[in-house]
Amino acid sequence: MALRPLRKDDLQLGKxxxxxxxxxxxxxxxxxxxxxxxxxxxxxxxxQGMFSGEKRSASLNKGMLFRPSAPMHVVTDTGAVPLPxxxxxxxxxxxxxxxGSTIGEEGVVGFFDTNLRPGDPMQVRFADGTTDRxxxxxxxxxxxxSLLITHPQIEGRLIFVKEGQLLKLKALRGxxxxxxxxxxxxxxxxxxxxxxxxFPAQVRATSVRKxxxxxxxxxxxxxxxxxxxxxxxxxxxxxxxxxxxxxxxxLAQVNGDVEIAFRLNVDGQPVTFNLFGLIxxxxxxxxxxxxxxSCGIEFVDVPHEQRQALQLFIYETLLSEA
Numbered sequence: 001m002a003l004r005p006l007r008k009d010d011l012q013l014g015k016x017x018x019x020x021x022x023x024x025x026x027x028x029x030x031x032x033x034x035x036x037x038x039x040x041x042x043x044x045x046x047x048q049g050m051f052s053g054e055k056r057s058a059s060l061n062k063g064m065l066f067r068p069s070a071p072m073h074v075v076t077d078t079g080a081v082p083l084p085x086x087x088x089x090x091x092x093x094x095x096x097x098x099x100g101s102t103i104g105e106e107g108v109v110g111f112f113d114t115n116l117r118p119g120d121p122m123q124v125r126f127a128d129g130t131t132d133r134x135x136x137x138x139x140x141x142x143x144x145x146s147l148l149i150t151h152p153q154i155e156g157r158l159i160f161v162k163e164g165q166l167l168k169l170k171a172l173r174g175x176x177x178x179x180x181x182x183x184x185x186x187x188x189x190x191x192x193x194x195x196x197x198x199f200p201a202q203v204r205a206t207s208v209r210k211x212x213x214x215x216x217x218x219x220x221x222x223x224x225x226x227x228x229x230x231x232x233x234x235x236x237x238x239x240x241x242x243x244x245x246x247x248x249x250x251l252a253q254v255n256g257d258v259e260i261a262f263r264l265n266v267d268g269q270p271v272t273f274n275l276f277g278l279i280x281x282x283x284x285x286x287x288x289x290x291x292x293x294s295c296g297i298e299f300v301d302v303p304h305e306q307r308q309a310l311q312l313f314i315y316e317t318l319l320s321e322a
Contacts, residue, residue, distance in 0.1 A: 003050040011049075013042050021049040033191050108202045111141060114178045116171055121315070124152055127166040127181060134159060138171070144199050146185060151193035161187055161195060172318060179204045213239040214317045220262035222247055225276065234292075235262055240310050242277065242298040252282045252293035260297065266313045273310070276300045 003022060010018050013036055020032045036042050116122075118140050125133045134152035141147050149169075152159040165184045170177065182197035215237045222245065223230040234246040243260070251258065256279045263272050277297040284293055302310070 006045075006049045006051045008046045011036060011042060011045055013039060017045075019051045021045055021051055023048045024050060107205055109178075109205050111147075111180075111200050111203055112143070114171070114176075114203055114205070115173050116178070120171060120173070122149065122169055122171040124149070124167050124169050127168050139194055141199065146199055147182060147197040149195050149197060151187070151189075151195055153193075158193055163187060167197065172315060175207060177206045177318065179206075213237050214314050218262060218264075220245060220260055222251065222258055222260045224251065225257040225259055230259075230261075233260075236294070238262075238264075238310070238314070240299075240302075240307060240314065242280070242296060245295055245297060246292045247295050249291055249293050252279070252295050254279055254282055258297065264309075264313045266309050267316070271309050271313075273306055275302055275306065 003024070006019075006021060016033045016035050018032070036045065116138055118138055120138045122136050122138055123133050124136050125131065134154070136149045136152055139148035139150060152161065161184055163184050163186060166181060167184065168179070168181050170179045172178070180200040180203045182200050184195055184197060186196040188194050188196065216235050218235045220233050220235040220243075221230040222233045231248055231251070233248075236244040236246065238244075243262075245260070258277050258279060259274070260277055261272065261274045263270050265271075277299050279295050280298050281296040282293050283295075284290070
C-alpha cells in the first residue's frame, strides 16, 4: 500500500474523513467516513496523516482514532470527561507504573478505578473453554451501562461474535493486571466494527511484581564488544532494561562490555535482538567448580524498534499470565 501526503484542504472540522488516514508507519489514524470532531484531532491528522489511493472494503475502512496524540474522553452520565494526555510512542508501548495507587496486591475494584483509558490494548477470549486470545482496544465506557471495545480480528478478518456471548477480558495498567467478564450486548459494523459489552460490576486486580521482568529458559549468544567470538549462554529472564544470563566464567567480569543476541516470539512472529550491554553484577555458580556464572546485564543504547519489540513481548507475556 503506497502512501501519499494528504491534501490538508480535504479535512474539515465536523466533517467525515473522505478517505482512511494513516501515519508514516502505516498505522490507521482515522477511518474513511469517521467524523473529525475536535480541532486537536484535525491538527494531528494534518500534521501526521498520509493516505492511500487504493480502495478498501468499506466494512474495514471505517475506524476510530486510537493514537494517544489526540485527547481521549470517558463518557459518563454527566457528559464527556477529558483524560490527561498520554505520553509514549503508541499502542505497542508497555504501560508505565503509576505512583500512589490505592489498589492492593490483589482485590476487587470498580472499572474506573483501573485507570484504563480509551486506546489501551486489551486481551479477550471466549468463556466457552477455548484458549484462543484476541487483541482488542478499549474505545470507551458509559458508567454502569456499557463498555465499547474494537471487534476481535485475525489478519484483518472479523471473528464471529454473537450477542449474549460471554467474554473474558484482561488488561494491564501500571503494576496491576485486571480481569473481568462481560456479555456482548450488541455487535456494530457501522461506522466501524466494534462491540457493546455489559458494564462490569467488578474487576479483579492483581499486582504484577518484578518490574516487568519475564522469566525465560532460552539460548542466547554472547561475546565481548569488538571481538568476533561468540559463545552460547542460558538466558534466565529479560526486561526492557536488561537480562539475567549464565555465561562462561571467562566472560563474567563486572563492567565488561558485551554483545548479546537472542530471539523472542513477538506478536506471533520470531524477532531477533542484537544488543549491546554492560555486566552489572556477577554471581558464582551454585556448584563448586562450575564453569558458568550468573550475570546481570544492563542493555545499553537499545534501538527504538528493538525496545518497542521488547516492551510488546513483556506486555503480551504478563497479560497472558495475569
